[in-house]
Every structure is written in structure tokens, then in C-alpha cells.
Amino acid sequence: MDEPTSGLDASAAAIVMRTVRNTVDTGRTVVCTIHQPSIDIFEAFDELLLMKRGGRLIYFGALGPRSQKLIDYFEAIPGVPKIKEGYNPATWMLEVSTTACEVQLGVDFTELYAKSSLYQKNQELIKELSNPPPGSSDLYFPTKCSQPFLNQYKACFWKQFRSYWRNPQYNVIRFL
Incomplete structure (x- = not known):
């Protein structure tokens, strides 16, 4: 009984993601919250903003082809288990970034992100985008x-x- 519903859900999610992608392709920015996405749905996203409880940032950056940039980021953390072949990167990322995993590894993913080069690049981008272009005026x-x-x-x-x-x-x- 469960299978037809999940099939319909997956089909509906794929339709929604095609619509989102079409919107993004027009030059607009789209922000989505997604819960337990399939590999296909997850990899339709360009970037990921991952937070832990309390709204503290763990990761913000590009996913890359086949989520490789995200995978490289987390696998570079000592003790984080490597992703298994064919495993959903979204599921793996959620598993390796849990509070239990932080305790087991003796790390704080928020602090690791704040010290990372990815964080520094994001801060530079924020600073760059915060300056209005020359000749522009404030909204009135x-x-x-x-x-x-x-x-x-x-x-x-x-x-x-x-x-x-x-x-x-x-x-x-x-x-x-």
C-alpha cells in the first residue's frame, strides 16, 4: 500500500523541481527547504545551506556535480566516514553531521565551518556584494x-x- 503513494510523491517532487529549475534558469534566486530528498532531487540543487539546531551554520556552498564538493568538504574532516558507492549524499550528509557524530568525533561542525576556507570565501563574497555598484542610488x-x-x-x-x-x-x- 505504501509504494503507490511514495511513487506519486516522487513524481510530484520531480515536477516541482523541474519548475524550480526553470525558474532559476530565468535568473531568479529560489530558496527551498527540503526534507529527505532522493538523490535526483538533491542533485538538482546548486547550493546547500546546512544548519544544526539553534540555526548555527555547518555548511554553505556549492554541491558540485554529483554532490562532490559537499562530499569532499565533509570527508576532509578527520574521522568522518567516507560515503559508500551509490549512497544518497543527502542521507549521508545528515548522518555524518548529527550531534551524536560530533560527540563521537569530538568536533563542532559549526566551528569547523567557521575556520574553513569555504567560510572565508563566503565572507569575501558577502563583503563584495554588500557594496553597491558605482553610480547607484539608495531605494526611495x-x-x-x-x-x-x-x-x-x-x-x-x-x-x-x-x-x-x-x-x-x-x-x-x-x-x-
Whole structure:
């Protein structure tokens, strides 16, 4: 009974990922949260931001072809077991970056990342992208709200009015 559902889920996930990839290919940035992806879905991503409990960063960088950059990063940590041939890199990465694994290895993945060259490259990129291009100006909005007060009031009033009359039985009971 479980198989048809998981097949449908995988098919739906593949459709979603094709849509995401098409959006990315237009030059837009897309941020996704994904839970236990298949190899095909995981490798459709360009970059990974991996955090541990408390929102502390463990890894942020490119996955690379067949997730090789991610694999190289974690396998370079002394004591981290090598990934087995054909094993899902997403599953392996989650297994080797657990708190239990940190305790067993006597490391803190957050500290390792903060001392890594990957972290330094990311910091340099942030610094570079934080400087506006020469000749550009700050964004300016002439008003705090995009619509005048009266337009906002009418929109809220109309929405409330329609919600009341969608359920006349409820309103009759309220009036009684």
C-alpha cells in the first residue's frame, strides 16, 4: 500500500523541481527547504545551506556535480566516514553531521565551518556584494504604504462584507 503513494510523491517532487529549475534558469534566486530528498532531487540543487539546531551554520556552498564538493568538504574532516558507492549524499550528509557524530568525533561542525576556507570565501563574497555598484542610488519610496488609507479601508471593508455573506446561516444565528 505504501509504494503507490511514495511513487506519486516522487513524481510530484520531480515536477516541482523541474519548475524550480526553470525558474532559476530565468535568473531568479529560489530558496527551498527540503526534507529527505532522493538523490535526483538533491542533485538538482546548486547550493546547500546546512544548519544544526539553534540555526548555527555547518555548511554553505556549492554541491558540485554529483554532490562532490559537499562530499569532499565533509570527508576532509578527520574521522568522518567516507560515503559508500551509490549512497544518497543527502542521507549521508545528515548522518555524518548529527550531534551524536560530533560527540563521537569530538568536533563542532559549526566551528569547523567557521575556520574553513569555504567560510572565508563566503565572507569575501558577502563583503563584495554588500557594496553597491558605482553610480547607484539608495531605494526611495515616497510613502510608507503603497495605497492611500481610503483604498485600504475600502478593500478591508469589502473583504469583511463578502466573508459575512458567504455564510448566511451563520449570520442569522449571530443576529438571533
